[in-house]
Amino acid sequence: MSEPRAPATLPDRRELLAAFARFQSPLLGRSLWQLASTFGPYLAVTAAMYGVALLSTWAALLLALPAGGLVVRIFIIQHDCGHGAFFRSRAANDWLGRACSVVTMTPYGNWRRQHAGHHAVWNNLDRRSGGADIYSTCLTVAEYARLPALRQRLYRLVRHPLIAHLLLPPLVFMVLYRLPFDTPPTWRRERASVLLTNAALLTLFAGLVWLAGLGPMLIVQVSTMTVASVIGVWVFSVQHRFEDVLWSHQESWSAATAALLGSSYLQLPGVLRWFTGNIGFHHIHHLVPRVPNYRLADCHRAFAAHGGGGVTLTLRQALASPAYVLWDEAKGRMVRFADLMPARSMPVTT
Numbered sequence: 001m002s003e004p005r006a007p008a009t010l011p012d013r014r015e016l017l018a019a020f021a022r023f024q025s026p027l028l029g030r031s032l033w034q035l036a037s038t039f040g041p042y043l044a045v046t047a048a049m050y051g052v053a054l055l056s057t058w059a060a061l062l063l064a065l066p067a068g069g070l071v072v073r074i075f076i077i078q079h080d081c082g083h084g085a086f087f088r089s090r091a092a093n094d095w096l097g098r099a100c101s102v103v104t105m106t107p108y109g110n111w112r113r114q115h116a117g118h119h120a121v122w123n124n125l126d127r128r129s130g131g132a133d134i135y136s137t138c139l140t141v142a143e144y145a146r147l148p149a150l151r152q153r154l155y156r157l158v159r160h161p162l163i164a165h166l167l168l169p170p171l172v173f174m175v176l177y178r179l180p181f182d183t184p185p186t187w188r189r190e191r192a193s194v195l196l197t198n199a200a201l202l203t204l205f206a207g208l209v210w211l212a213g214l215g216p217m218l219i220v221q222v223s224t225m226t227v228a229s230v231i232g233v234w235v236f237s238v239q240h241r242f243e244d245v246l247w248s249h250q251e252s253w254s255a256a257t258a259a260l261l262g263s264s265y266l267q268l269p270g271v272l273r274w275f276t277g278n279i280g281f282h283h284i285h286h287l288v289p290r291v292p293n294y295r296l297a298d299c300h301r302a303f304a305a306h307g308g309g310g311v312t313l314t315l316r317q318a319l320a321s322p323a324y325v326l327w328d329e330a331k332g333r334m335v336r337f338a339d340l341m342p343a344r345s346m347p348v349t350t
Helices: 013-019 028-053 057-082 090-104 108-121 141-146 149-158 161-174 188-212 214-238 255-261 270-275 282-287 293-305 315-323
Strands: 264-266 311-313 324-328 333-336
Touching: 028 057, 028 188, 028 214, 028 293, 057 090, 057 108, 057 214, 057 270, 057 293, 090 108, 090 188, 108 188, 141 324, 149 161, 161 214, 161 315, 188 214, 214 264, 214 315, 255 282, 264 282, 282 293, 311 315, 315 324
Parallel strands: 264 311
Antiparallel strands: 324 333
């Protein structure tokens, strides 16, 4: 892993917001072009999947790879709308976000409010969810050690990369997001957004079954969302939970430090950067959340010229990051379960 690199004197976040204010303005032409260049290919690939699903299930499943990548890109547009970053108009952001939610299966209003909470407390040891969120938070080594043996085994099982990053993501997006299971009863609008999204999905799927049949609809929708959810969850997770990430207690936590050292700059090849909507510049996103995704790279370059720093992850490092699941307060870094195992004694030879 690369060593955290931060400026000797970190500027106040308000100064950073002022310095990068010019990047926070959405550009209507670029927003509209991104919509066309994302939804156009998505609709074309999806139509092709339905076209070949009756002839070859395997051909349809191969097309799920680009279709799922395009759903990730649509999710980033929805994400920008939630931050009020895609259009200048709040109403335009909200209506587009709701439209995207029918593709991403993510209730816009409910997700937006919960995501705002994430931005308020990320990597703060005193304001965690107690380990319930397995992708952006964790337990400390000491907390894990105090768990009963059965709960330790369950904690390890759920966070095994095959379960956490392959089996659970489709379940989260296609099943759990259909229920306001973690939404407080007082969040009436947010709970309503879950129900309205479900109604829209039910109408859409019923229409697709009528047009193409149940089998093709399931093949196309389930395979596309499986690919999208696995990619999306992995990208989000590795930018918050990697070996050199910084967790802080409330007294030493600050938004600027948490952005630079509590999230990462994930270096991705150009094609993956396009499909993930530049969200690899996650340190910039946390510094200045209202920067549209298509301006994050420019803001990153300006920040580097400003003397900015942070933690850079290569693709290879990011692929290894899901193994880092516990925060070691003594070492000041994330560790793997394997790091907790006592070293085996070497046999004595004569």
